[in-house]
Amino acid sequence: MTAVPITRRAPTRVARRAATSRPPRRLGHTILGVVIIAIMLFPLYWMLNVSLQPAGNAAATPWLPFDFSLRGYETAIAEQGGNLLTSLIVSLGAVVLSLAIAAPAAYALAHFRFGTWVSVLLFAVLTTQMVPGIVVANALYSAYSDLGLLNTYGGLILADSAAGIPFSIILMRAFMMGIPASIIEAAYVDGAGPIRAFLAVVLPISRNALITSALFTFLFAWGDFLFALTLTTTESMRPITLGLYSYIGGFVNDWSPVMATAVLSSLPAIALLIVAQRYVAAGVTGGAVKS
Amino acid sequence: MAESRSVATATGPSGGLAPPRPGRRRRRPVARHRVVQAAFLVPAIVYMLLFFGYPVVKNLVMGFQEYTTRTFYTGEAPWVGLANYATAISDPVFDRALLNTGLFTVGSIAGQFTIGLLIALFFHKRFLLSGVLRSLLLLPWLIPMIAASAVWRWILDTDNGVLNRTLGLLPFVDGRPAWLTSTSLALVAVIVVNIWLGIPFNATILYGGLQEIPEELYEAGSLDGATGARAFWCITWPQLRGVVTVVLVLGVVYTLKVLDVILGLTNGGPANATQTISTFSYHMSFREFDFGVGAALGNILVVISLVFAVVYLRVNRRAVDE
16 A cells, blocks of 8 residues: 555654744744745735835835825726636636545545555656646647637636646545544444445545645646636636736836736735645645644 | 435445355445445546646647647648657757756756755744744745746836845946846846745755654764764755655756746747747747647657656655655
8 A cells, every 4th residue: 555655744753742842932043034034025025015006117116115005906906806706716616626536536545455556546646747737738729729618617627627636636645544444444334335434434534635635726726827828818718827927928017006916816825824824834745734 | 415325325235344245246246346446536537637648648749740720720730740840959949948948947946955955954943933934935935926927027127126226226236237138147037036936845845854854863963973064964964865856856847847937027038048948839839829849849848857757756666665
């Protein structure tokens, strides 16, 4: 079963012990840490600052938004509101599709005895990471054109799941490997088949892994640019990333609506980081969240 | 739920650990059990075949075809042998794109990894607010790349960008570098932005690796006089090697296919100064509508990735043994 573990296991005993104790004070470290993060996040501050300026074409943007104005946001929502909605629909669709496809597969790869097939399939999942997006887009464009999937929600949802599905399979499998076989066997003894054992036992236990997968699939689909760029051709079907690109495609003479749009398109990431911090951290390390 | 319940009842007691019944009847429910199990994998396999397998094969075929907008109307894509590859490689932009791909990848990885490792080491010592700051560090990686590209375009603007305004305050700097619009600086600027984007990922994975190193090793090391830099080279680096290899190989594979950042910042310009194989492929397919040449370039990119794929998978194999 442990033929090809892709991700590292959950935090070790040492790490967990450390995480529960109070951090030592070390003020010098805190100050340096704040400086590092301030430098790293400066571009994001600048995005916010410019978005709140009354006129973004000013020769020199002030360092602080003292002339606070929401005009940029008014323009952004008027011009890009529909695109935000398109992105929301596509991203939620990609989450549902990805979880529906990846969760059963992850469970099967973690617990069913398929022998070498497990290795073969995991190998295939890993190989998908090597396929450049432009190769997929190039081939999908002609296929979508034939099938009438260009400029459709369904077409974008399917393509935008391409990042979320392999990621979710790997992440959820790593978590599900940790579910003791005895719990699942107990369900079988109670008369459940594989499907009911999966729905009634495995999924509830895997809640944290499902949430982490869902969050990242959402962010992948929300941030997708390549498929938005290649698989839509009309203004009526335009995700926010493409809306932003069309803003910066030519000469920009007013940056506040552009930056307001950038801020709006970054809101899901910011919201998820605040609300679901531990899931996000778990997703980046690809490890499992302990419940 | 209703459907699953009926299936569950059908496979019912014979599934899993239930005592086997005597005779031939035992086989059928077990076989059905096997089919149900396989069904868990079918959607994922179908999806991967359609959205990864098919595109790779289709691109391979398109690379040998004259595949243009006309193909969409007539359905004809005549075979042209290696003509697309000849067109792609003999294009004066190709050499530039290949060189840029190399410079972009090496430069990005070197920067992301070095800074990411330094930040990971810094945060490895826990202190007040270290957890919060570590989460905030993730933000550049989580926002859409095109949003990050948009703000960097304004920061790097030659006349009114905040970077040049700040540089202008320094006494010994003269001139305003045209970060995104001069052929000599644009690639550097694009690499710097991509480094900024990649730091959070590198730092977080490497931080995770550092956390896995048992504290006891450092305690034992300090008894033998290994502290500071010595502890890093004698304990941290060897212990971290597996994670480092994974981060580097993943980094290369991901950086080779970067498209968003370059299109967002420069569109491959000025005068192809930031064109990579990836953006060149996009350009040929979706700007010139010569999908055959675009596919050929995509295939070249796949071959380059494959070289690294071998390393990548070998690394994962090794991780098994440990």
